[in-house]
Amino acid sequence: MGGLGVHTPSYSEKSAVAAMLSLFTVGFNIGWAALTYVVTTEIPTLRLRDNSQRIASVMNVLTFFAVSFSLPYLMDAGYANLQSKVGFIYGSFAIASIVFVYICVPECQGRSFEEIDQLFRMKIPLRKFHKHELPDEVTEIDVNGISKA
Known part of the structure; x- marks a missing residue:
């Protein structure tokens, strides 16, 4: 998405950006969004489970707020004017999240x-x-x- 917005996009490129945003939203809500609750209730030890769930829930809400609040300012012409280049920012966070999950979340299937x-x-x-x-x-x-x- 960010790559399509580097230059002045054509109509088809704008349509592709809109499709990518929709695909991201659906994919996130099906996958990553619900995992906060799954991981924080299954991985920690029993005595840490409640606190882990509370911290993860608060961080989840704060992260959603930060994204929802900052996105209009990042895209608007009166402020950062990044338009679809904002995909580079959120794409970087997505890659960092994948690396974090690979390193820090154990595979516990069947345990x-x-x-x-x-x-x-x-x-x-x-x-x-x-x-x-x-x-x-x-x-x-x-x-x-x-x-x-």
């Missing part, structure tokens, strides 16, 4: 909450969560982090 807690306690690197074999019996932890074994 129970207890297994995820055990992997964190064993200090297994996040990129190895999906491959690491746990013993058959995983110690169950209560809300305060105390073993129930």
